[in-house]
Amino acid sequence: MYGYIDQNSKTKEYAEAFFSFNQPKFCPTAAWNPFGITFANQTTIGEKPRAIFINTNNTIYVYANRQILVSHEGHINSTKIIPINSSTSHSIFVTTNGDIYIDNDEVVLKWISNKNTFDTAMKGISQCYGLFVDINDTLHCSMRNLHQVVKRWMSDSVLTPTIVAGTNRSGSALNELDTPHGIFVDVNFDLYVADCGNDRVQLFQLGQSIGITVAGNGSPNPTILLSCPTGIVLDAQKYLFIVDSWNDRIVGSGPNGFRCLVGCHGLDSQSHQLSFPFSLSFDRSGNMFVTDMNNDRIQKYLLKKSCVMFQGGDMKIWLRGKFGSERVQ
Numbered sequence: 001m002y003g004y005i006d007q008n009s010k011t012k013e014y015a016e017a018f019f020s021f022n023q024p025k026f027c028p029t030a031a032w033n034p035f036g037i038t039f040a041n042q043t044t045i046g047e048k049p050r051a052i053f054i055n056t057n058n059t060i061y062v063y064a065n066r067q068i069l070v071s072h073e074g075h076i077n078s079t080k081i082i083p084i085n086s087s088t089s090h091s092i093f094v095t096t097n098g099d100i101y102i103d104n105d106e107v108v109l110k111w112i113s114n115k116n117t118f119d120t121a122m123k124g125i126s127q128c129y130g131l132f133v134d135i136n137d138t139l140h141c142s143m144r145n146l147h148q149v150v151k152r153w154m155s156d157s158v159l160t161p162t163i164v165a166g167t168n169r170s171g172s173a174l175n176e177l178d179t180p181h182g183i184f185v186d187v188n189f190d191l192y193v194a195d196c197g198n199d200r201v202q203l204f205q206l207g208q209s210i211g212i213t214v215a216g217n218g219s220p221n222p223t224i225l226l227s228c229p230t231g232i233v234l235d236a237q238k239y240l241f242i243v244d245s246w247n248d249r250i251v252g253s254g255p256n257g258f259r260c261l262v263g264c265h266g267l268d269s270q271s272h273q274l275s276f277p278f279s280l281s282f283d284r285s286g287n288m289f290v291t292d293m294n295n296d297r298i299q300k301y302l303l304k305k306s307c308v309m310f311q312g313g314d315m316k317i318w319l320r321g322k323f324g325s326e327r328v329q
Contacts (some may be wrong), residue, residue, distance in 0.1 A: 004078060006038045009199050011293065016074055018071050018096065018135040018279075019054065019096075019135070020056060020094055020096040020133075020322060021053065021054065021055060021057050021094075021281065021282075022054060022056055022281075022282045022283060022284045022286075023190070023234070023235055023236045023282075024235055024282055024284075024285075024286040025236035025237055025319050026127065026235055026237075026238060026239070026254075026256050026286065028036055028080070028256065030254075030285075030286070030303070031304045032261055032262055032288055032301040032302065032303045033263070033301055033303075033304045034264065034265070034301075034305055035199055035271045035272045036245075036262065036271050036272070036290070036292075036299035036300060036301050037271075037299065037300045037301075037302070038271070038290060038298070038299060039060075039297075039298045039299065039300040040062065040091060040297060040298040041296065041297045042297065043297035044064075044077070044078075045064035045065070045069065045296075045298065046064045046065040046296070047296050048293045048294065048296060049062060049063075049064055049092050049278070049291045049292075049293060049296070049297070049298055050063065050088070050090045050091075050278045050279060050291055050293060051063040051089055051092040051102070051278075051282070051291070052089060052092070052279055052291050052298060053092045053094050053281055054281040054282065054283050054289060055094050055096075055134065056096075056284060057167045057192045057284075058072070058073035058283050058284055059072055059073070059074075059094075060072075060281075060289070061072070061092055061094055061100065061101060061194055062092075062185070062285075062291075062298065063084075063086075063089040063092055064212060065089070066083065066084055066085065066086060067081050067082060067083055067084060068084060068092070068100060068102065068111070069081060070082070070246075072250060076136040081174065082100070082111060083233070084102065084104065084118070085111070086103075086104040086105065086127050086274075087105075089102050089103050089104060090103055090127065090128065090129045090130075090144075090181075090278075091103050091128050091129060091130050091131040091142075091182070091326060092131065092132040092278075092292045093132055093133050094167060095133055097113060098113035098114075099112055100113070101131050101133060101139060103127055103128035103129075103131060103141070103292075104133070105127055106120075106123065106124075106125055107120050107122060107123045107125070107138065108120070108122040108123075108125070108126065108128060108131065109142060116121070118203075119302070120159060121139055121152075121154065121159075122139055122141060122150075122152050122159055122160075122161055123160065123167055124143070124147045124160040124161070125141055125143055125146075125150060125155075125161065125246040126143040126146045127144065128141040128142060128143060129142050129143070129144040129179075129181040129182070129230075130133050130142030130149075130180065130181055130182040130183035130194070130231075131181065131183075132183050132184060132185050133154070133184040134189060134253075134266075135187060136153070136189070136319060137153065138152065138153045138154065138185075138200060139151060139152050139153075139155045139161075139286075140141060140164065140183055140191070141161065141179045141283050142181060142182065142183045142193065142194075143180070143186070144179045144180060144181060145167050145179075145198075146166075147167065147168070147169060147170045147176070147177045147178060147179065147180065147197075148163055148165065148166035148167070148168070148177065148180070149163075149164045149165040149166055149177070149180060149193060149204075150162060150163050150164060151182060152157070152166050162294065162303045163189060164204065165180075165191060165193060165204045165209065165211065166180065166217070170197060172198050172218070174210045174211045174212070174213070175187050175209050175210050175211065177195050177197075177198070177202065177211075178195060178196070178197025178198045179195075179196045179197035180193050180194065180196065180197075180232035181194045181196045181228075181229070181230040181231065181234065182229075182279060183228055183296050184231045184233060184234055185208070186234055188205075188206060189206040190203060190204065190205045190206055191203070191204040191205075192214070192234065192240070193211070193232070194206055194229040194230055194231055194232045194242065194243070195216075195229070195247075196228040196229060196230055196245070197228070198216075198217055198218070198226055199216050199225075199226045199228065199229070200212070200213050200215040200216030200217045200218055200219065200226060200229070201214050201215040201216055201226070201229055201232055201240065201242060202214070202215060202217060204219075205296040213312050214240065214243060215229075215231065215240060215253070215258065215263055221255075222257070223257070223258050224244075224251055224257075224258035224259075225247075226242065226243045226247070226251075227243075227245070227246035227247045228242050228246040229242050229243060229244055229277065230243045230244075230245040230277075230278050230279065231277075231279040231280050232244030233280060233281070233282070235282075236281065239252060239254050240252065240253045240283055241253075241261070241276060241280065241288075243277050243279060243280055243290070245276055245278060246276070247279070248263050248266065248267040248273070248274045248275055248276065248277065248282075249261075249262065249263035249274060250262045250263055250274075250277065250280060250290060251286065253324045260289075261301075262274070262288065262299075262301045263277065263290075269295045272329070274290065274295070274299070275293070275294035275295045276292075276293045276294040277290050277291060277292050277293060277294060279291050280290045283302060287300060287301060287302050287303055288301040288303075289301075318324070
């Protein structure tokens with residue numbers, strides 16, 4: 001049996017403590033200022049940024065120009081630079097102990113934080129357009145060119161992964177994928193895939209090879225039209241936040257269905273527009289960071305009208321704000 005989370009115990013209720021990333025709980029009226037703030041531009045991150053990750057300490061990790069740039073909260077300039085011999089990395093994931101996973105052509109590299117060195121975490125693969133390490137320390141890789149998602153338990157001595165979703169060809173059947181990109185694994189070990197070529201988001205429940213279309217083309221319920229989704233994030237209530245790349249926007253679901261959140265005014269380079277966004281990540285205040293690839297920048301969208309609840313034991317803290325957040329006990 002993989003890992004340490006008991007599927008039949010209440011431990012799963014507290015599994016959020018194992019997450020290295022932020023999963024805010026948003027109110028139904030949550031909204032973001034549509035005018036983004038440029039967090040980083042071509043001068044600092046180079047051309048066509050793709051991969052971003054923000055941990056629960058609000059440390060921001062970005063791949064740019066054969067380097068992993070590490071910035072701490074409130075600082076645009078990098079406080080740490082890790083060189084990596086890769087022409088293009090599409091995905092990055094950071095665990096709670098600070099280890100960094102990043103795709104590097106046909107392998108996944110792991111930056112071991114306490115040793116300041118790289119090791120191979122997965123091999124025998126095609127390039128990963130999405131990476132995710134679940135709460136059982138299982139590494140998942142979305143292989144765009146092979147139309148599959150694979151995984152490897154990090155304590156396994158074998159570096160070659162096994163197939164979780166998709167076949168060895170592109171297709172639109174429920175057991176198939178077409179150029180999959182971003183992925184997300186929840187506390188139930190259910191896998192969500194941004195199935196770019198099929199203009200949909202697929203859910204593969206634990207142990208199932210037949211997917212369920214939860215958004216986009218072919219969904220049994222009315223959702224929203226997608227065009228090459230490349231990123232997928234779930235909040236604390238399992239609502240979806242999708243990088244709708246070829247529609248140049250970010251969309252999200254809620255109790256009232258799907259809606260456009262940012263980039264809702266067409267393709268361009270103004271502060272309220274995006275051009276082929278690739279991935280997104282939340283900071284701990286619920287602000288949204290988006291890699292705006294064809295505009296060579298990372299945009300930050302401030303939480304505008306919201307109440308975000310973080311739970312820890314019996315303590316509940318509500319954050320409210322107009323263009324940010326203030327703490328209310």
